[in-house]
Amino acid sequence: MTFLGNALIIVALTKVSSLHPPSKLLLGCLASTDLSVGLTRPLRISLFMSQEHSKHCYYFKILYDSIGGMFCGVSVLTVTATSVDRLLALVLGLRYRHVVPFRRVWVITVTSWLFGTAVAVVRFYNYRNAAGIICITLLFCIVTSIFCYTKIFLRLRHHQTQVQDQVHQKQPDEGAIYQNIARYRKTVSSALWIQMTLLACYLPYSITTATVVITGLDTPGIRLVWAVTVSLLLLNSLLNPFLYCWKIREVRQPVEDTISQLGCLSS
Numbered sequence: 001m002t003f004l005g006n007a008l009i010i011v012a013l014t015k016v017s018s019l020h021p022p023s024k025l026l027l028g029c030l031a032s033t034d035l036s037v038g039l040t041r042p043l044r045i046s047l048f049m050s051q052e053h054s055k056h057c058y059y060f061k062i063l064y065d066s067i068g069g070m071f072c073g074v075s076v077l078t079v080t081a082t083s084v085d086r087l088l089a090l091v092l093g094l095r096y097r098h099v100v101p102f103r104r105v106w107v108i109t110v111t112s113w114l115f116g117t118a119v120a121v122v123r124f125y126n127y128r129n130a131a132g133i134i135c136i137t138l139l140f141c142i143v144t145s146i147f148c149y150t151k152i153f154l155r156l157r158h159h160q161t162q163v164q165d166q167v168h169q170k171q172p173d174e175g176a177i178y179q180n181i182a183r184y185r186k187t188v189s190s191a192l193w194i195q196m197t198l199l200a201c202y203l204p205y206s207i208t209t210a211t212v213v214i215t216g217l218d219t220p221g222i223r224l225v226w227a228v229t230v231s232l233l234l235l236n237s238l239l240n241p242f243l244y245c246w247k248i249r250e251v252r253q254p255v256e257d258t259i260s261q262l263g264c265l266s267s
Contacts, residue, residue, distance in 0.1 A: 002038030002234075005241030006031045012254035020097075022085060022105035023187075027244070029109050030078045030194075033098075034237035040064060041234070062124060070120035072202070073134065077112040078200050079107075080141040082191050083148040089187075090155050091172045131213045138206050145195055152188055175182060190247040197243060201236035205229035206256050 009031040015026060043064040052115075083107070089096045123130035208229045212222060245252045 002041070002238045003215070005238065006035035006038065008255050008258055009244055009251065010035065011258050012251055015254040015257070016250050021102045022100055023082075025102065025109060026078055026082050026085060027106050027248075029112075030082075030240065031077060031244075033071045033075045033078065036239050037068065037075070037237040040068045040071065043067065044234075065127075066120040066123045068234075069123055069130065069134065070116040073116040073119055074112050074135065075236070076138060076141050076198065076202065077115065078109070079191075079195055080144050081108055081112070083145040083250060085146040085187050085192050086095055087152055090152055097174055128213055132208050135206055135210045135213070137250050138202065142199065149188075149192060149195070156185065156188075180238060186247075190243075192245055193243055194240065197239055201232050205233045 010028060013019075013031070016024065019027070040091075043060060046060050088100055092099050106234065119130055119133055122133065156173070158172050208222070208226050210216065247253050
């Protein structure tokens, strides 16, 4: 389901022309990482089927943790970059397309993948150091996202006040300004829903990992909690395609068209 859902989103994005290219790139990167997380499920199944303390179990665990950690790390960084992108779009206005061109967003995306790969390599050699890097990165991303959405809320509130003043003064362009604000609210709402879903799925795992790193506990109860939080973390990659179709109209219609075409082909 994770693989198919995100594959549909990627196919739909190739048919969307109304989204701004940087935003489309970030959404495509997030869908790609979620699709890759879905591909790690066979590794997780192989890990559970391996005999405990065997070589196969050891290698499957390292491979699964490293690859899964890389993709999940890129997802967190991409969602954070989306919150920064939405703030810049509001603050810069018409200068946004010049200050945030497609090439810069592409560089940020590639840097996120390189960082995720580096953390995966560190995880292969030293779990505690990698876990520390992951916790610090997640904390930085959370603080950045909270700052961005707080600034967005305050700015939108200020713009709303300006629109109300213009309505009272009966200025001719208040309708266009109100439409722009309403359109921007929808894009921010979509990004915020994705952000909140990610936090709900990732925070339990991060808290459990930080507890293990700080205390050094390795009990059956901790292992059970860790397994549950990992499953919750992976659930995020399944939920995101549904969020895209629910909150982003430009994506929902191409997804429906793609499903209809697949249904006709199967018939």
